[in-house]
Amino acid sequence: MLFGRKNRKPISIPSKKVKEWKYTTCNYCSTGCSIEIGLDDNKKIVTSRGHAGADVNRGKLCIKGLLEHELFESPGRGTQPLLRDKHYDEFKPATWDQALDKTADKIKEIQDKYGRDSFAIVSSGQLLTEEFYTLGKLARGCIGTNNYDGNTTLCMASAVSGYKRSFGSDGPPGCYDDFEHTHCFMAFGSNLPEQHPIIYWRLKEALEKRKFPLIVVDPRVTMLAQFADIHLPITPGTDCVLINSMMYVIINEGLQDKKYIDAHTQGYDELQVLVQDYAPEVAQHQCGIDEDTIRNVARIYAKAPAAMSIWTMGINQSTHGSDGVANINNLNLITGNIGKPGGTSLSITGQCNAMGTREWSSCSGLPGYRYLENAADRQEIADFWGIDPEFFPKKRGLAETDIFPAIETGEIKGLWIVATNPMTSMPNTARIRKALENLDFLVVQDVYEDVEMNQYSHAFFPASVWAEKQGCHTNTERRVNLIDNVLPPYKDSKPDFWIFNQMAKRFENGKKIKFPDKPEEAFNEMKALSKGKNAYGNERILDISGMSYEKIIKARGIQWPYRESEGEDNETGELKGEARLYTDGKFQTKSQRANLICVDFYDNNEKPCKDYPFWLNSGRVVEHFHTRTRTGKIGNCNKFSPTPYMEMNPDAAAELGIAHQSYVRLTSRRGDAVVLVQLTQRVSRNMVFIPFHFHDCVNRLTLGLLDPYSRQPAFKQGSVRIETVDQDEAARLNVERRAY
């Protein structure tokens, strides 16, 4: 039956008169889609499309990528540098030299008076890799502060920490092609259809060719959970209990991969003892998943010829974030599911270049997965940059989530914020505002002048955005792709790369270290540093020495490792890096064995109680990106959710007399927020979910307890109470907030 298809008119896409298509890569999420931007006769951008020849997205884009070209001229963009003496004064326009001189002088003045570490730098996962590498040179090699970190502490820090503890190194071992080979797919706290729509599309394509079980662990009935074969609505923060219990079943029923465990892991005996405390009949009362389901899922996972796990913020943003990652790795190690097609432990990365910052920014160490704690690593980088190794600290400084408390106590007096908006994205907004008032000097470097962080700044550096610049990103599956330069910088904004280079000239060591003018020369430095062996004598995995911009564009992205010796694939003529890590079962540890790590559960979350009876969960929706500095300005994204809102269960609302689309006030132990109510069965009776995209909303309420290893906040666990409010007053407040 054709349902009248024969009579249907073909869809026609209006011609946009594209004269030329320019290659680039999406700058929102970590999927890493290749985009072509269409220019007309006058070199004006008229449209975008997905690159059909790119392996990642094969012609597809999501709503954000499709409309990304509207960013270049969006309202609120920074047009010129700005300066002021006090954060409550009016800004005055400045030249770049004036703004850079003033900032460099302030940095030196603060450091002279209070010590080198009293000036902190917080960057992002959203710059280009060459920019991260250059900022690392500047922060570690010239300014010399140890309090230098990125917003990845809010995002991927737990994945990094868990990978390092299990495998001896960061780096996701799997890839999207694993979907084509797996026999069981388990997702922990990851909502692919909304947050990584094109990864989801790849998964769906694989599922349409060959059915395999899709198991989703999420307290909320997300879009991915709606498509799942088995949905486990877990009690927030207890994934480790579920995984320990699955391992109990696997080990006690003899379903583990003994050969793999013996040959490639260490620590099995201790793990085997630990999981005995997590029999399903006991664990069910902690994690909220009944014992039969735990047994069923454990058996499906262990019996599958290849099984894979993915996770995102449901795991990372927890006080058990790093442990959760290590435990997912445990599950995959004991079932022999690392480094084989369809068998892997794949963290789905967040921001477009969260991987690039992990690899090359020097935030948590030195470039190329090197450690400050390791003398040979310090020496090697000091020699390469041409400075004294004694200039480097011997251990890592504060993470972003410890930098703000150090501002509060006066230990840190100056701050440089690059491409992040902690006024909206950090937990407990009131505390962040108070801390920022304490600063002697704040410089904000952002694409947008109206970014909330700018309210407290003394200097503002307007940055160029996305394809106004050139450089690389690394995506979730370790694929390095190029953002090619399509347009000149907007007004007097400058690429971040240029800004860092100019700042370096104002410091003593900036004259010793080479700061090349062209991003590709910085890329060549990274290539040189990526070769050879690490401190344990293992071949470096983060090897990009075979890549060049030309090759990357030709291949539409290349996965690392891609060594100098690697050429074209003989059969296909393609340029391909290695799709998977640890295929030989050799890890980056001293013994080359992976560590099985005992993860015991302790319950330290703020939980619902009499006064605050609802779990507060937060996350994202498809049409918005983060703090909405970008998608809030694009009409066709913003129109879907222009207002702060929360998902609430209809039965819970009925009990409190709360109507659909009315305003309510939420109160936590930190503060309050007014939101619009959306009634939905997606959340259970004792939980609400709020997208964190809006300023003065969910992060006024969040507690954000920190993970002991990664220092990542538990954004997703806290508690609130809900009250009705005067609807007219709330509506007025809401209009004021929707200023753009």
Ligand SMILES: Nc1nc2c(c(=O)[nH]1)N[C@H]1C(S)=C(S)[C@@H](COP(=O)(O)OP(=O)(O)OC[C@H]3O[C@@H](n4cnc5c(=O)[nH]c(N)nc54)[C@H](O)[C@@H]3O)O[C@H]1N2
């Ligand atoms: N449209 C869009 N896409 C994005 C982004 C965006 O802002 N907008 N941001 C990008 C970035 S930086 C990131 S980090 C990713 C985030 O991508 P995701 O992690 O997929 O997104 P979130 O909505 O933050 O959280 C995912 C889920 O975690 C669940 N969760 C909460 N608590 C728990 C728990 O205790 N256990 C488990 N198992 N699950 C739990 C929540 O219910 C939520 O559905 O998205 C990236 N992609």
Ligand SMILES: Nc1nc2c(c(=O)[nH]1)N[C@H]1C(S)=C(S)[C@@H](COP(=O)(O)OP(=O)(O)OC[C@H]3O[C@@H](n4cnc5c(=O)[nH]c(N)nc54)[C@H](O)[C@@H]3O)O[C@H]1N2
């Ligand atoms: N409650 C709650 N809070 C959360 C989360 C949650 O799930 N719940 N998720 C957390 C996570 S995973 C993340 S990643 C963070 C994100 O938090 P943020 O990093 O604060 O979010 P963004 O809005 O992406 O901020 C990036 C800023 O960089 C600017 N920008 C974009 N491109 C460029 C560029 O090329 N150069 C410069 N200089 N600036 C640029 C943008 O305009 C924007 O102001 O939020 C965290 N906060």
Ligand code: SF4
């Ligand atoms: S899936 Fe991510 S990378 Fe791809 S177009 Fe959408 S936002 Fe961009």
Ligand SMILES: [Mo]
């Ligand atoms: Mo993130």
